[in-house]
Amino acid sequence: MEITIRNNDTLWYLSQLFEIPLLLIENSNPQINVNKLPIGEQLQIPGYNLKEYDIKQDDSFWKIAINNNISLDALELVNPFVNQYSLQIGQTIYIPQRVNNLLVTDVKQYTYEKMLQDLQQLLKIYPFLFSQSIGQSVMGKELVEIKVGNGKKLVHLNGSFHANEWITTPVIMRFLNQYALALTNSWTIEGVYMLPLYIDTTLSLVPMVNPDGVNLVLNGSLAAGDFQSEVLKINNWQEDFSNWKANIKGVDLNKQFPALWEVEAARKPTAPSPRDFPGAKPLSEPESIAMAELAKTRKFDRLNAFHTQGKEIYWGFKDYAPAISAVIADEYKRVSRYLPVRFVDNYAGYKDWYLQEYRKPSFTVELGIGMNPLPIEQYPEIYQESLGIMLANLYL
Numbered sequence: 001m002e003i004t005i006r007n008n009d010t011l012w013y014l015s016q017l018f019e020i021p022l023l024l025i026e027n028s029n030p031q032i033n034v035n036k037l038p039i040g041e042q043l044q045i046p047g048y049n050l051k052e053y054d055i056k057q058d059d060s061f062w063k064i065a066i067n068n069n070i071s072l073d074a075l076e077l078v079n080p081f082v083n084q085y086s087l088q089i090g091q092t093i094y095i096p097q098r099v100n101n102l103l104v105t106d107v108k109q110y111t112y113e114k115m116l117q118d119l120q121q122l123l124k125i126y127p128f129l130f131s132q133s134i135g136q137s138v139m140g141k142e143l144v145e146i147k148v149g150n151g152k153k154l155v156h157l158n159g160s161f162h163a164n165e166w167i168t169t170p171v172i173m174r175f176l177n178q179y180a181l182a183l184t185n186s187w188t189i190e191g192v193y194m195l196p197l198y199i200d201t202t203l204s205l206v207p208m209v210n211p212d213g214v215n216l217v218l219n220g221s222l223a224a225g226d227f228q229s230e231v232l233k234i235n236n237w238q239e240d241f242s243n244w245k246a247n248i249k250g251v252d253l254n255k256q257f258p259a260l261w262e263v264e265a266a267r268k269p270t271a272p273s274p275r276d277f278p279g280a281k282p283l284s285e286p287e288s289i290a291m292a293e294l295a296k297t298r299k300f301d302r303l304n305a306f307h308t309q310g311k312e313i314y315w316g317f318k319d320y321a322p323a324i325s326a327v328i329a330d331e332y333k334r335v336s337r338y339l340p341v342r343f344v345d346n347y348a349g350y351k352d353w354y355l356q357e358y359r360k361p362s363f364t365v366e367l368g369i370g371m372n373p374l375p376i377e378q379y380p381e382i383y384q385e386s387l388g389i390m391l392a393n394l395y396l
Contacts, residue, residue, distance in 0.1 A: 001048035047184025135290025163213025212248035256288035257353035310366035316342035335388025
């Protein structure tokens, strides 16, 4: 919600007026000098919408404020050019309306475009969220990173490395929404107050690493554009892409990293395939390159990659995992009931490479159970199981 700064307004007063933590207002307005607010400039108040209201017979600002459970000054603030003493019937004013419902609600067929639409809404209501492109997919779709938090501790979570595991994306997006909603309403999540975690930790999210592949699985070969004939050929001319894990060029993005890549290359498909082809060389694909560059730039204190399925937590690679990884994996188990597994005969993944390069706790979390793509009917259970893991990433 945008307001116009008045004479004598302070961020502290506005924080009290709208019952929004001061830090969230500061982080929503990084361009503003917090020590001397510029009169007449626009200021973002997170966690609110403006609702249009048409003046009725016998209305007054005082009556409207009472009926909508807001302060008179808040109503005046969002209507700076309205003379409250000469209201006209039918005149339109604005009422500040606190957002107290989730915006990420439609999780079926969660395409790249649906994710962007939800993200646009979240950024508008919660401008303390920061979004940027970290690269592009083969087809030119922006790979989006979202950051939330103010702390020195850096943790990362990503989803949809594999196309038919797209259910991981709305899991991450729903958590982002729930986190922001809890912050602006001073609510808890599973009994945990979120503002101290926001202060202590910066959370990096890449909800959809493989947007071209996700859209191919959900929308069929038409989603491949110029690659339509190529993906149909790779898929044996079948229009059903539900088994497709790879990017649009038939490269498995989670077998693209230089961590025993040669082992995977020797035993996996040697040509583009719906799954398991590790590419002609490590880091050949723009999506995997973008994720490697992100890790090199941030050097996260902890990294998580959400996949499906198996209800397992893979936390080791050779002897690179630090001792704390086992402790964290046990906490993940406690809050999700997923089984920690140290070693697995599967290499060249993002988690493997990060452990090898930085010796910091890194995990592949396999959500849900069954055959990919998991049915959307599992989503509520999957979300509840993974919620504890996402929270643990903030408080550990």
